[in-house]
Amino acid sequence: MGLRAKSRSFKRCGDIYRRVHWNNRGYKSIVWRCVSRLEEKGSECTAPTINEETLQTAVVRAINELLANKEPFLSTLQKNIDTIFNEESDNDTDELDSKLEELQIELLKQAKSKNDYDNVADEIYRLREMKQNSLVENAEREGKRQRIAEMTAFLNEQSHELEEYDEQLVRRLIEKVTIRDDRIEVEFKSGVKIEEMI
Template structure:
């Protein structure tokens, strides 16, 4: 009986996934160290002010705004800056949340590699869904990208 090309492709992708996961297991320290370095770089290159420092500036401006209103002075510039800082604070909080996701993925991968006693020998769909973001197919190799941000090349 001839297997469908879809089944052959699925089998190949499953085999590539198993190889990539096993590559992480055999050199888990190196891969995890690389991911942590990437996250540290991403965090240190983020040049947004912290939400706390933005809030401190907002508090200052709100006091100035009240003084200007009470003395019937023009306060448009202060109000504009308050609106701008509120947007900036919202963006800074979103940036912090988005940086938390890779940290969680690294923790998951560390937990997996730490609990795994040996290489895996067969494809596990739930494990693949949990760890693998995407697989890119090239003529001579595959690139398996994990949700943690790590990418591994597997020869075809």
């Protein structure tokens, strides 16, 4: 789960937050603070330090809001799954593999007969790059499918609200948390965003 600070009214660098054990005038607590404020002397960032309990409470409220309104979210998730399956079907690399095999044979022929084979080599590199891009896109789509399936399973299985913060559940469901002026935006790995007042 990533944590960032963004604001329009104060100078905020947008950097990530780090968990810190804090001792403020003898009061010990755990807080989250912007990395630039921790590491850079004289940083002009004014991102607020946020108490871990406040952050955890906001995340639990966001998850509970999702659970309380799960029917519309499940409908949205199903539409997202349909979109991923229908519009972005996985790229088949079999045709590219066949073409690459043919070009490899042609490259060997050209090299043996001492002909110029630069064009064949360039085409091989181009097709390899296309294949790599297709494989990356396929993996990204599969990742989206898995995240949406996990969120759908969680919403279908969970019959009651969370009573306390659960680190493992948060790591499974939450992509990032963004600190704004007076609210916290919780973004789930499925793409759903919920804002909670601080």
